[in-house]
Amino acid sequence: MTNTDSVQPIAALAQQALAPKDVEPGRIYLVATADGEIETVDLTGPEFTGRLERKTGTTTVRDAASFLTYYAKHHDDSTEVYSDVEKLTVTAVLDAHQADGARFGGHRLHLALRKTKAWEEWTSLDGKLLTQDQFANFLEDHLAYLVDPDAATMLEIAQSIKASTKAEFQSSSRLQSGERKFSFVEDTKASAGAKGDIAIPETFKIAVPPFEGADAYSMTARFKYRIDRGQLALGFKLEQPEERAKAAFADVLAAIAEGVDTPILNGTPA
Structure with missing residues (x-):
């Protein structure tokens, strides 16, 4: 056999080794490079198999x-x-x-759990005093959460508070009914200014859902007030809102x- 005859089968084997072959995802292959090195091709990753090894x-x-x-x-x-x-x-x-x-x-x-907007609005004013306008506007904007007295009664109270924003408040007293009466004079410059009063319950109840998707929970609110130089400031103190949230x-x-x-x-x- 001539040298030429022996070289031909070797060349054929070399060509066969270089021919492309199909590979399958999920397997590891050893590949011979042109410079004689061996490289590892790992096709076991999720980007090849389409499957994660575990949930994360x-x-x-x-x-x-x-x-x-x-x-x-x-x-x-x-x-x-x-x-x-x-x-x-x-x-x-x-x-x-x-x-x-x-x-x-x-x-x-x-x-x-995510707190509702209404819960955050009520608790953000807990213990704070507001002007008459601010307090009346808050009540009007949150009538849906007022339980006792009912929304209609509280609306009347809010409107009475708004109507007396320019008056000078002189005193407050507790009535036998449990309400607190605030007395005022509408025109202090006149010798006989028009007088009036506003009756506000000392406590009221609200029902507010603490969290999105949760039921409404009842809380008692106690009215707070201060008369300073004829100006009436109003607010409320909620009864243990943190405990209601935990409940x-x-x-x-x-x-x-x-x-x-x-x-x-x-x-x-x-």
């Missing part, structure tokens, strides 16, 4: 119903649930450690407890 990430929801929907889809027998009453949060570690082995703990569900959270937690199959731990996951 934290999903945040805003109400108990959404929490239970996501939980039902993704939990397993080792899922853990934690509650934090101070932060008003509930967190589920969906891939928590198992009794006989560790897991990543990287797939989580987080309930972060609302307890009800949310109870709703979640009914829908999960594991005890809810008091604390924060690692």
Whole structure:
């Protein structure tokens, strides 16, 4: 056999080795480069297979119903649930450690309750004194949350407060009915200025939902006032709004407890 005859099969094998071949996602290949090196081609990643090795990430929801929907889809027998009453949060570690082995703990569900605009508006004025106009306007804008006295009665009170903004208030007294009466003179420059009075209940009740998706909770508000140089300032003091928010959270937690199959731990996951 001539040298030429022996070279031809070697060349054919070389050409065959260089011919392109189909590859499959999910496998690892060793590839010979033109300069004689060997490279590793890893096609096992999710960008090639279209599948993640494990679930990751934290999903945040805003109400108990959404929490239970996501939980039902993704939990397993080792899922853990934690509650934090101070932060008003509930967190589920969906891939928590198992009794006989560790897991990543990287797939989580987080309930972060969001306070309603109405709750924030009422609590932002808690304990503050406003001008007559400011106070009357606030009552008119929040009639939907007034329970006792009813909205119609409180509207009349607001209108009476507005009508006397230019008067000079001289005294206040407590009536047998439990209301407080404010006496005023409309025209102090005249020798016999027109006199009048406004009767305001010492307490009233409101019903406001603390969180989005939650029921309204009742609170008692006590009127506050100050007469300074004939000017009347008004406000209210809410009865333990923080405790009412915690009570609302307890009800949310109870709703979640009914829908999960594991005890809810008091604390924060690692």
